[in-house]
Amino acid sequence: MSKNVDFDIAEFLPYLLNQAAEQCSLDFQSYYKEKYGMLRTEWRVVFHLGKYGLMTARDVSLKAKTHKTKISRAVHELERKDFLVRETDPNDRRQERLSLTTRGKKVYDDLQRAARDYDRTITDTFKDSEVALLRKMLKSLIDPA
Amino acid sequence: MSKNVDFDIAEFLPYLLNQAAEQCSLDFQSYYKEKYGMLRTEWRVVFHLGKYGLMTARDVSLKAKTHKTKISRAVHELERKDFLVRETDPNDRRQERLSLTTRGKKVYDDLQRAARDYDRTITDTFKDSEVALLRKMLKSLIDPA
DNA sequence: TATTGTTATACTCTATAACTATA
DNA sequence: TATAGTTATAGAGTATAACAATA
Numbered sequence: 001m002s003k004n005v006d007f008d009i010a011e012f013l014p015y016l017l018n019q020a021a022e023q024c025s026l027d028f029q030s031y032y033k034e035k036y037g038m039l040r041t042e043w044r045v046v047f048h049l050g051k052y053g054l055m056t057a058r059d060v061s062l063k064a065k066t067h068k069t070k071i072s073r074a075v076h077e078l079e080r081k082d083f084l085v086r087e088t089d090p091n092d093r094r095q096e097r098l099s100l101t102t103r104g105k106k107v108y109d110d111l112q113r114a115a116r117d118y119d120r121t122i123t124d125t126f127k128d129s130e131v132a133l134l135r136k137m138l139k140s141l142i143d144p145a
Numbered sequence: 146m147s148k149n150v151d152f153d154i155a156e157f158l159p160y161l162l163n164q165a166a167e168q169c170s171l172d173f174q175s176y177y178k179e180k181y182g183m184l185r186t187e188w189r190v191v192f193h194l195g196k197y198g199l200m201t202a203r204d205v206s207l208k209a210k211t212h213k214t215k216i217s218r219a220v221h222e223l224e225r226k227d228f229l230v231r232e233t234d235p236n237d238r239r240q241e242r243l244s245l246t247t248r249g250k251k252v253y254d255d256l257q258r259a260a261r262d263y264d265r266t267i268t269d270t271f272k273d274s275e276v277a278l279l280r281k282m283l284k285s286l287i288d289p290a
Numbered sequence: 291t292a293t294t295g296t297t298a299t300a301c302t303c304t305a306t307a308a309c310t311a312t313a
Numbered sequence: 314t315a316t317a318g319t320t321a322t323a324g325a326g327t328a329t330a331a332c333a334a335t336a
Contacts, residue, residue, distance in 0.1 A: 007196070007260065009260075012264055013264050013267060016280060016283040016287070017166035019210065019287045020287050021162035022304090025162075027159075028159050044160075067329095069297085070327080075295095092294085094335045119159075137275065138164070139161065140271075202318065203318080212304080213318065214306085215304080239313070240312095241317080241318075
């Protein structure tokens with residue numbers, strides 16, 4: 001057999017992160033998927049427009065750390081569902097100013113509340129200091145300094 | 146605009162978990178993908194067989210918390226790549242006993258070392274107690290008590 | 291030449307149902 | 314009837330290159 005008997009995949013961080021992310025993703029998906037038929041990138045776009053107001057696709061792409069092709073498709077779908085509108089920037093006609101429709105804003109308010117509730121649910125069992133540390137560590141894993 | 150100005154998707158746990166998981170996953174993928182052409186479920190199977198020796202697909206499925214259809218395909222691929230062999234259990238001919246080949250064991254040893262190195266790399270900047278807490282919290286998110 | 295956004299394409303991953311063969 | 318494993322299929326997510334329009 002192997003000499004490295006102490007290594008345990010069940011303790012391997014990429015594995016734990018993947019399982020935890022998948023679990024939480026599935027849980028929260030039930031809000032935006034079943035209620036609004038949205039996909040992951042779509043609610044991310046909605047969240048950004050809801051929080052920051054008018055943005056270009058590029059802005060969202062940078063903020064959400066999501067590739068422009070994903071954003072492009074999500075925007076297209078959200079427009080089709082009447083959750084956002086876009087208008088060409090007259091000063092630079094390559095860009096489009098994206099903003100939520102009234103309907104989109106309602107969806108944002110609803111989802112944002114659901115997100116906050118869900119976040120509370122899963123952090124409930126931990127101390128505030130522990131949750132703060134968790135977030136800090138995750139951010140550091142995402143963006144190694 | 147919205148009244149809930151304090152909600153920030155950049156602090157939303159499912160979002161942070163997903164980004165961190167994706168980042169780590171990509172990093173570690175370079176080991177098993179580029180070197181051995183393996184996919185995620187494949188190295189998970191290799192890791193389990195490497196650690197626990199002979200197992201059935203069902204055992205792996207339970208241990209790895211991975212659906213049997215994924216395991217089935219991964220096993221098929223690993224067999225094709227000559228990383229594992231299977232033999233029907235004579236006592237219950239529905240089951241197959243899976244085990245790594247000599248080649249598979251070498252791959253396991255190599256990947257396991259790489260995994261440990263990678264795990265050290267990303268936990269290096271944190272205190273041991275912090276890493277322990279991180280793992281504990283991730284496990285609790287995966288399996289809410 | 292560079293940038294914004296789109297389209298095409300391929301690959302990976304996930305989820306589910308239907309199936310086989312055995313028990 | 315139940316279980317181990319397979320196959321088919323669709324949906325979701327990701328990655329990249331090539332492109333049009335504009336700057």
